[in-house]
Amino acid sequence: MTYITHRAAPLLALAFCLAASPAHADEADSTIIVTAPAATDAAEDRAARTPGGADVVSHRDYADKSIVSLRDTLAFSPGVYLQPRYGQEVRISIRGSGLSRGYHMRGLTLLQDGVPINLADDNGDFQELEPIFFDHLEVYRGANALRFGSGTLGGAINGVTPTGRTAQGLYLRGDVGSFAMARGLVSAGVAGDAVDAWGAISADTSDGDRDHAKRRSLRFHANAGLTLGDRVSTRFYASFNSIDQQLPGALTYDQALSTPKMANAASVTGDQQRDIDSLRLQNRTVVDLGAAKLEVGGFVNAKSLVHPIFQLIDQKSTDVGGFARLDYAAGPVEVTLGGEIRHGDMRARQFVNAGGRRGALTFDADQQARTASLYGELRVRPVARLSLIAGGVYADGWRQRRVNFSATPATDGRIGFDAFSPKFGLLYEPSENIQIFANYSRSAEFPGFGEVFQTIGVPPTSALVADIRPQRAWTAEVGTRGAIGIAHWDLALYRSTLTGEMLQYTVNSSVPAATFNADRTRHQGVEAGLDLDLAPWLRLRQTYIYSDFRFRGDRQFGDNRLPVVPRHVYRAEARIGTDALHIAPNLEWVPQGPFADYGNQRRTPGYALIGVTGGARIADGIDAFVDVRNITGKKAIGDISAVTAATDASAIYYPVERRAVSAGLRARF
DSSP: OOOOOOTTHHHHHHHHHHHOOOOOOSSGGGGSSOOOOHHHHHHHHHHHTSSSSEEEEEGGGGTTSOOOSTHHHHTTSTTEEEEEEETTEEEEEETTTTTTOOSSBOSOEEEETTEEOSOTTSOBOGGGOOGGGOSEEEEEEGGGGGGGTOOSSSEEEEEEOOOTTTSOEEEEEEEEETTTEEEEEEEEEEEOSSEEEEEEEEEEEEOOSSTTOOEEEEEEEEEEEEEETTTEEEEEEEEEEEEEEEOOOOBOHHHHHHOTTOOOHHHHHTTOEEEEEEEEEEEEEEEEOSSEEEEEEEEEEEEEEEEESSSEEEEEEEEEEEEEEEEEEETTEEEEEEEEEEEEEEEEEEEEEETTEEEEEEEEEEEEEEEEEEEEEEEEEEETTEEEEEEEEEEEEEEEEEEEEESSOBOOEEEEEEEEEEEEEEEEEEETTEEEEEEEEEEEEOOOHHHHEEEETTTTEEEEOTTOOOEEEEEEEEEEEEEETTEEEEEEEEEEEEESOEEEOOOBTTBOOSEEEOSEEEEEEEEEEEEEEEETTEEEEEEEEEEEEEESSBTTTBTOBOSSSOSEEEEEEEEEEOSSEEEEEEEEEESSOOBSBTTOOOBOOOEEEEEEEEEEEEETTEEEEEEEEOTTOOOOEEEEOOBSSOOTTOOOEEEOOOOEEEEEEEEEO
16 A cells, blocks of 8 residues: 655645635534534433443534644543643543553544544554544443443543534634644535535644644545435445654653753654554445344554654554444343454564664564454333343454564564453433433453563563463442533542553563553542533533552552552633633643652642633634633643653653644634
8 A cells, every 4th residue: 555645735725724715604503513413412312321431522512622632622521531742642541541551542442433443453543533523522431332342441432523414515624823833624515315425634734832743644534325225324434644743752850840842852863753644444334124223334444654763663554344233122122232353464664763764674573463342232121210231242352473574582473362341230310311320340451462572671572471461350330410400410430440450661671571460450530520501601611530540469569559640630611602702711730740650759740721712703604713722831741651660860751731822713604
């Protein structure tokens, strides 16, 4: 496959957006990418029937944000912890998933239109989920993500794009802002009696708020639907991403708090980057069987990663897969049965990093992975307001590697895993607008290539870590959601008892491998959201996350707290005004920072970040918006790459976003 990067496209797309001359729209939110609420309503209904933490985030909730990453869309999703590192790179964690992973993502299933974008070894790059395209995002925390076949600790996030039926007409958006940021979006949807189609192209460029943090991207998403008679419909999807991101790297404690603009010296010398080109093609076909509905489909993902870091990593992968899901409902009984399989082939090579260019070949291997799952859920309503739920997911998989060349000793190998994760729950509705839920479930997370094949010893030897095992957890959850008067709430309390949690370490003479299974750990916390509609012109949104993650009687670390995620995170936003003119000051408050190491020797300071967004209708069909971040220019540490014992020289800290201002226009006609 040939991958092409269009470096001038961001500016061209932005110019087109700003130069276009839109016509009219009848509703204030019609200048947001989607006009029809049907898809969001159906998603909210599914979330409301889940006996645990689940919510739906509409595009309207973040319309005034300059949308860089998932943090800008999910900041007010209860229980979702997000911290930016640089550019579109963020830490995303739910219930401590992927807690010690200081790069990429682990412990979550990410999907687009119901199809996973994780690679076959379950790792992935969340930058390929471009939220500016989405109609809405579905967030299912923990085992509540069973409907997506997910059995991970964190759960699943599904981004849903518009269709030609939900987003007819032409939509344009353009943003400009600090650090030479410019972004443009053009989308269009058309629909006939039996056929509809939607497509969008987005491009952006930015110098970044740190040295050596430039980024640029070009993305294209499209889908076309066809109705085949009264009972069958099918939809084809295509997505292309070309993403270039310079990496500024992590800083020491003092550097992050005093000179957050600077880049790590090694990142500059090695011109460290992460450049991704990917193409996804998928199909989903729905058959209406009366009391039952059958969904089947398949997908192919082709991806190229060029990633100069300590060495230049060059990976080309192709993943293929299929899925099926049957939903049946008759009276008080509902049944869901489904399955999925993913198989991936990867050519993995490494070169000496010669200033960001390929030097001598140091490693060449063919890697394969497979992950498959079967899942089912039974829901029974013995009385009108009570639902009892039982289900489970069985997953198995394997990882293997054949080394073609290695400058240092390296090992071929294959390792397999399997696990069954049951779930039991209940959902009680004492009134029409109030729900109380509880569930008890198991989760299992399989190691990926990065955990199975690790660097061992000094000098390093790339070896199969045969004793690495899946991370497993039992989770108990209780909570409530609903609405009374001006208040809308979502509250969940959970406690997860983990065995074999995969924790990341920095390899050195005393730490021979990057990932180990801990013995016993515990994650427990509170996920809360409270919205108050105080007046027709005043709405207050709030989320609060309490996280208590710790070892349990560990031989080395005792009952120490696990690093990275702070105990308390509070976010609030007050929207003042109407659709015609409004302003929304916002706050992120971390009273006390988390520990940076497993030894609990260094803790980061707390902070408060203040921002504001606003919007105004300047003509029929045209809206303007503004987004100001970190108004006070606060210097603080946002994210951490955990280590065993932090020192003054440990370059493991990522500063929070610097002060930035952006503004733009949205239009539909």
